[in-house]
Amino acid sequence: MRAEYGDGGPAAGVKLWHMVRGTEAVAMCGRELGGDAPVREASDWGKTAELCCHTCGAYYLRETPYLATEHP
Numbered sequence: 919m920r921a922e923y924g925d926g927g928p929a930a931g932v933k934l935w936h937m938v939r940g941t942e943a944v945a946m947c948g949r950e951l952g953g954d955a956p957v958r959e960a961s962d963w964g965k966t967a968e969l970c971c972h973t974c975g976a977y978y979l980r981e982t983p984y985l986a987t988e989h990p
């Protein structure tokens with residue numbers, strides 16, 4: 919997963935987390951993210967203080983349905 923900065927760039931802090939494949943800079947929802955934006959492990963999805971992109975979440979859970987069963 920890779921961060922999207924808020925308005926104002928890195929100084930504004932992380933606004934939203936998107937899911938990306940590998941180290942790509944384009945999120946599953948199609949949004950282009952900064953190549954220098956922070957990244958986190960996919961297993962951190964839903965556990966961050968910041969919000970996660972709903973569209974990316976839908977794609978991600980559809981591709982990895984086993985994860986859905988881990989969370990009651």
Ligand SMILES: [Zn+2]
Pocket residue numbers: 935936937945946947948949971972973974
């Ligand atoms: Zn997204």
